[in-house]
Amino acid sequence: MFKNLTHPDCPYFAGQYRGSRDCLVNYEVHVGNASTEPSSNVAVAMAKLATQIQEDLTAVRAPSNLPPAEALVSRLDVVLDRMVDFLAIHPYANGNGHMQRFVVWCFFAAMNFWPKKWPMDERPPRPYDDFIRLYRLGVKDPLRQYMLGLLKR
Numbered sequence: 001m002f003k004n005l006t007h008p009d010c011p012y013f014a015g016q017y018r019g020s021r022d023c024l025v026n027y028e029v030h031v032g033n034a035s036t037e038p039s040s041n042v043a044v045a046m047a048k049l050a051t052q053i054q055e056d057l058t059a060v061r062a063p064s065n066l067p068p069a070e071a072l073v074s075r076l077d078v079v080l081d082r083m084v085d086f087l088a089i090h091p092y093a094n095g096n097g098h099m100q101r102f103v104v105w106c107f108f109a110a111m112n113f114w115p116k117k118w119p120m121d122e123r124p125p126r127p128y129d130d131f132i133r134l135y136r137l138g139v140k141d142p143l144r145q146y147m148l149g150l151l152k153r
Contacts, residue, residue, distance in 0.1 A: 006094055013093045017042045029090045034136060036090035045089045053082055053103070060111050072113070072151075073144065079107040080143055084135055097123050108151065115150040 006013040018027040019039035029036045037045045056078050064071035086100050101120050108115060123129075131143035 010093075014095070016093075017046060017091045018093055019043065024093055027093055029093075031087070031090060032133070034088065034133070036088060042089060042091050046091050049082070049085055049089060052085070056082060057107070057110050060107060072111075072148070075111055076144055076147055077140065079104055080135060080140070080147065082107070084132065087132065088136075113151045117150055 012022055013024070016024055018024050018029065019042045025039065027039050060075045060078055064074075066074060083100055083104050086103060087096065090096050092099065098120060101118065105115070105118060105120070108118075127142070128146065131146050134140075135143040
């Protein structure tokens with residue numbers, strides 16, 4: 001999964017959280033204007049996120065009393081919330097986008113929804129990043145609509 005995600009001279013970046021070892025101990029990241037988790041807190045934040053994701057996977061697999069379209073949107077918000085949480089932690093020196101897209105894919109698979117177009121290797125084109133920024137600001141509908149456009153039943 002981490003193949004070719006690191007510079008050839010930095011193989012220890014692969015799969016290692018920021019803050020974990022070598023030059024990653026104090027590896028701080030800023031993504032645009034958004035702050036990320038300090039490297040000293042990454043392992044704790046990821047453990048908390050992993051627990052939340054496990055609970056959420058159970059919830060999105062559960063039958064819903066909502067009409068199908070509403071159920072999908074309510075479950076999609078869970079997926080998008082975790083996606084944005086993961087990106088805010090930014091646990092790796094490199095490969096965060098790949099892993100975030102993999103996590104989203106796993107959520108979709110758990111809901112038995114399969115994206116028509118969901119790139120793992122390449123970042124989705126603009127306005128994807130813009131929609132993530134808006135989602136962080138509480139404007140959720142553009143990212144929802146973008147994601148819904150990728151799904152098929």
